[in-house]
Amino acid sequence: MTDPILATDGITRSFGALVASKDITLDLRPGEIHALIGPNGAGKSTLIQQIAGGLRPDSGRVLLGGADVTHLGTAARARMGIGRTFQISSLAMDHTVLQNVVLGALGHRGDVFRFFTRVMKDAELIDVAERALAQVGLSDARNMRTAELSHGQRRQLEVAVALTLNPRVFLMDEPMAGLGTEGTAQMVGFLDGLRAQAPILLIEHDMDAVFALADRISVLVYGRIIATGTADQIRANPQVREAYLGEEGAA
Amino acid sequence: MIREGVLNAGLLILLLAVPLAALMLDEPFIITLATRAVIFAIAGVGLNLALGFGGLVSLGHAAFFGIGGYAMGILAAHAQSYTPLMTWPLVIEGTKSMPVIWLTATFASAVAALGIGALSLRTTGVYFIMITLAFGQMFYFFAISWPAYGGEDGLSIYVRNSFAGLNMMDPMTFFLTCYALLLAVLWLVARIVKSPFGLALGAARQNEDRVQAVGQRPFTLYLVAFTISGAVTGLAGALFADLNRFVSPTMFSWQTSGEIMVFVILGGVGRVFGPVAGAALFIVLEHVLGGLSEFWHIYLGAILLGIVLFARGGLIGLLAGREVADD
Numbered sequence: 376m377t378d379p380i381l382a383t384d385g386i387t388r389s390f391g392a393l394v395a396s397k398d399i400t401l402d403l404r405p406g407e408i409h410a411l412i413g414p415n416g417a418g419k420s421t422l423i424q425q426i427a428g429g430l431r432p433d434s435g436r437v438l439l440g441g442a443d444v445t446h447l448g449t450a451a452r453a454r455m456g457i458g459r460t461f462q463i464s465s466l467a468m469d470h471t472v473l474q475n476v477v478l479g480a481l482g483h484r485g486d487v488f489r490f491f492t493r494v495m496k497d498a499e500l501i502d503v504a505e506r507a508l509a510q511v512g513l514s515d516a517r518n519m520r521t522a523e524l525s526h527g528q529r530r531q532l533e534v535a536v537a538l539t540l541n542p543r544v545f546l547m548d549e550p551m552a553g554l555g556t557e558g559t560a561q562m563v564g565f566l567d568g569l570r571a572q573a574p575i576l577l578i579e580h581d582m583d584a585v586f587a588l589a590d591r592i593s594v595l596v597y598g599r600i601i602a603t604g605t606a607d608q609i610r611a612n613p614q615v616r617e618a619y620l621g622e623e624g625a626a
Numbered sequence: 627m628i629r630e631g632v633l634n635a636g637l638l639i640l641l642l643a644v645p646l647a648a649l650m651l652d653e654p655f656i657i658t659l660a661t662r663a664v665i666f667a668i669a670g671v672g673l674n675l676a677l678g679f680g681g682l683v684s685l686g687h688a689a690f691f692g693i694g695g696y697a698m699g700i701l702a703a704h705a706q707s708y709t710p711l712m713t714w715p716l717v718i719e720g721t722k723s724m725p726v727i728w729l730t731a732t733f734a735s736a737v738a739a740l741g742i743g744a745l746s747l748r749t750t751g752v753y754f755i756m757i758t759l760a761f762g763q764m765f766y767f768f769a770i771s772w773p774a775y776g777g778e779d780g781l782s783i784y785v786r787n788s789f790a791g792l793n794m795m796d797p798m799t800f801f802l803t804c805y806a807l808l809l810a811v812l813w814l815v816a817r818i819v820k821s822p823f824g825l826a827l828g829a830a831r832q833n834e835d836r837v838q839a840v841g842q843r844p845f846t847l848y849l850v851a852f853t854i855s856g857a858v859t860g861l862a863g864a865l866f867a868d869l870n871r872f873v874s875p876t877m878f879s880w881q882t883s884g885e886i887m888v889f890v891i892l893g894g895v896g897r898v899f900g901p902v903a904g905a906a907l908f909i910v911l912e913h914v915l916g917g918l919s920e921f922w923h924i925y926l927g928a929i930l931l932g933i934v935l936f937a938r939g940g941l942i943g944l945l946a947g948r949e950v951a952d953d
Contacts, residue, residue, distance in 0.1 A: 427839075453841035465836050467829040475836075478829050482840030487826045488850065494822040540840060 378441065379404050380574055381457075381544045386425055386435035395421040396432065397598040403544055408566065408575045410585045413595035414618075419578050420462065422595065423548050426576070427459050428452040440543060454485070458542025458573070462549045464529040468522040472513060472532055475521055476504035479539030507538040511565065527558045534565070545575040551584050563587055586610075594618070630946040634899040638809075641667075641906060645801050657797040658869070663909040664804045665865045670889035670901025671811050672858030677887065678896030679819060680851040681831035685883050686742065686758030689765045690856040692878035693738050694731035694863025696769065699781040699873030701727050706784060724789035724803070727864055735860025736853050743852035747845055759880055766878035780874025787868055794868075804865050808902070811858055816898045818854070827851050859886065888926075892933060894940030897949065903941040 379402030388396040395418040403409050413419055424430040426437055428449035436445045444452050453459070466475050477494060480503040481487060494500065508514045511531040516524060524532065530550055537545060550566070551559045563584050566575060570590075579585050585592060586606045593603040596618045602609060609615055628636075641664065648656035669691055676682040704711050704720025711718040721727065746757045770778050786794040794800050818824050830837045830844040837844050867873045876882065885908070893904025911929065915922035937944040 448843070449835075449838040450841050450843045453839055459839045461835065461839070465833055465839070467832040467836055469832055470825075470829060474825060475829075478825055478836070479840045481822050481825065482837070482842045485841070487822050487842055487847070489822045490818050490824075491821060493820050494825045495820070497822070536836075536840065 377405050379438075380440055381426070381576065382438040383422075383426060384436040384438060386422070386432040386437065388421060388425060388430065388432045394598050396425065399435070399595075399598075399600055401593050401600060401603065403574045403576050405574055406570055407590040408570050408577055408588050410577045410579055410589035410592045411595060412579065412582070412585055412592060417595040418598040419595055420548070421598075423546060423578060427457060427546055453482070453540065456540075456543030457546055458537035458540045458544065459546040460530075460533040460537050460548060460550055462552060462578075464526075464533055466521050466529060466532060466536070468520075470521055471517070472508070472519050472521055472524065473501075473504055473517040475532060476507050476535050476539055477501065479507070479536040480504050483540045503539050507535040510538055511535045512561075527554050530554060530558075530562070542573055545569065545573055547575055548578045549580060550577070551579060551581045559584055628945055630897075630899075630942065630949070633942065633946045634902075637899055637902055637906070641902065642805065645798065649798050654797045657801050659909055659913060661797070661801045661804055661869055662866075663906045664801065664808050665862050665869060666886070666889055666905035666908065667902040668804070668808050668811050668865065669859045669862035669886045670893065670905050671808070671815055671898075672855050672860075672862060673886050674855075674890045674896070674898075674901050675815055675818065675858065676848075676852050676855035677890055678894075678900065679824065679831065680827050680848055680855075682747075682848060682852060682855075683755050684746075684758040684852070684855075685755050685880065685887070686746075686760070686762035687856070687859050687886050688878050688880060688882035689742065689758075689762045690735035690739055690859040691863035691866070691882055691886065692765055692769065692875070693735045694860035694865075695867035695873045695877040696775065696781075696863075697731035697734050697860070698727045698787070698864040698867040699783065700775055701730060702783045702787055703775065703781050722785075722787045724787045724794070724868070727787055727868075728807075728861055731860045731864035732857045735863070736857035738860075739853045739856025740849070743849045743856070747848050747852065759883070762878060762880055762883050766875055766880070769875035769878050776874070778875060780872060780876075783867075783871045783873075786871055800869070804869075807861065807865065811861070812898060812902070815858075819898060823847070823850070888930060890940075891930065892940055894942035895938075897939065897942040900940050900942045907941060 382402040383399055386396050386399045399422060411419055421430065425432050428447060436443050439455055444455060467478065477500050480500045481494065508517055511534050513528060513531050513535055516528060534550065551562050554562060559581060566588055569575060589606060591603060592606060592609045593600050594609060594615050601618060602612045602615050641660065645657040645660040673687045676684050701720045702722055705722045711720060742761045746754055749757055775781050786800065788794060789803060792799050826837060826842055827847045830847045834844045863877060889901045889904035889908055892907050893902060894900030911926055915925045933940055
């Protein structure tokens with residue numbers, strides 16, 4: 376078995392009496408899509424935060440490429456190769472689409488503290504940015520203000536910005552949320568190809584998308600992972616059916 | 627709607643034409659008013675970098691304005707009394723040289739902004755406003771209670787400082803010097819806004835999570851912006867002190883911070899030339915309304931209210947519309 380690129384090792388985090396993450400151990404291996412599912416309030420967002428760097432676990436470790444990154448902040452982890460997309464689109468809304476992607480390329484290249492060169496005339500950054508836009512199919516919208524984009528286009532832009540970071544792993548929080556049938560189908564097709572570039576830890580509510588894409592699925596309930604396995608194993612798992620899939624799983 | 631570039635150029639030409647006309651009509655007071663507008667514009671352009679482009683609502687920029695003023699006052703006071711500033715470990719004499727004073731003012735206020743920023747930027751929102759206000763007031767009361775440099779009475783400088791052999795007591799010469807510095811500062815900020823740093827700073831203002839997700843720390847971006855912002859406002863302070871040939875703790879007062887903020891809001895928050903329009907409008911209103919009534923601030927308040935409610939982009943936004951991304 377190949378070494379995992381991203382792993383959590385016994386992460387626990389509580390808020391007062393509420394244990395939001397309880398001894399969570401999971402990993403993400405090269406070339407795979409690992410989906411994380413669970414009912415509302417299961418602690419998915421808390422877990423994502425701890426992996427991305429916004430929250431520190433009370434105990435346990437987060438490993439990226441074998442290195443312990445538990446004590447690094449969000450920005451440092453992003454530089455080490457976590458490409459994140461947000462559940463609620465988190466973009467610079469007054470900037471143009473192209474500016475948002477250039478920001479990603481710039482952040483990745485790292486030379487932010489330059490005051491006299493014109494960033495939008497930087498051929499290298501523009502090139503990276505335009506390739507990312509082309510990859511998600513947003514090239515036509517490059518000069519639009521981000522606030523004017525449709526919901527679906529914003530989701531695409533989120534992914535495009537993550538692409539410019541050339542990350543070692545993608546951390547995607549509900550990329551299909553609110554996309555509609557057609558949009559979801561497109562995104563599924565896109566993510567399917569993307570796993571060859573870097574593995575994806577995918578948090579998603581859309582079960583059809585999850586079962587279509589995921590190489591492995593972990594089920595989170597009340598802060599604990601109750602099962603990890605392939606789509607078929609998860610479908611067949613009685614605990615999961617009871618706790619989560621309910622009637623949908625029985626159908 | 628006028629193109630923003632045309633509007634900006636027109637603004638600069640107007641700002642130059644008024645004192646030239648005043649010179650021909652032999653109205654030196656108008657030249658002094660125009661000089662005030664130019665100096666206030668520099669202070670506003672400085673604040674705008676933090677407030678407009680970084681989204682940092684600082685109510686403490688009087689600290690930097692005052693530090694610039696006192697840098698000028700202290701250096702010039704020692705020069706005119708022929709006493710050294712300090713004799714140990716090395717002898718530092720006062721000076722009447724404007725470039726040295728400008729550099730000192732800029733550097734001193736940059737250092738102060740770095741320190742104040744490093745502490746204040748750990749907070750956000752209303753706490754940031756309060757803590758910057760508190761730092762401003764700290765300097766204010768320090769200046770009042772520091773007898774060596776005049777305390778509450780301030781410091782008077784008899785003759786305006788010198789630069790390149792020019793006669794700075796001539797109002798037009800001093801105006802043109804300030805005007806040239808305003809152009810330099812506008813150029814600097816315009817370049818910064820279009821630079822990699824400017825892109826990242828603007829993104830941090832809009833969405834800190836986004837900036838972190840691409841591997842950059844908003845705190846560092848803010849701190850650098852705040853430092854440059856303070857330095858520019860400090861330069862304006864030195865010029866203001868030279869204009870009046872007088873420095874007093876009033877320069878540190880929170881009303882001064884508020885006025886600088888008014889220039890930015892009147893002209894257009896986050897527009898490079900906004901504070902120029904704002905400061906010019908402020909001076910015109912101060913002069914015109916001030917002639918009508920002692921209580922002209924009431925009318926200023928009403929105008930400010932109107933702009934905040936109906937023209938979020940200030941004067942520049944009103945005339946040039948929403949900012950266009952030209953590249």
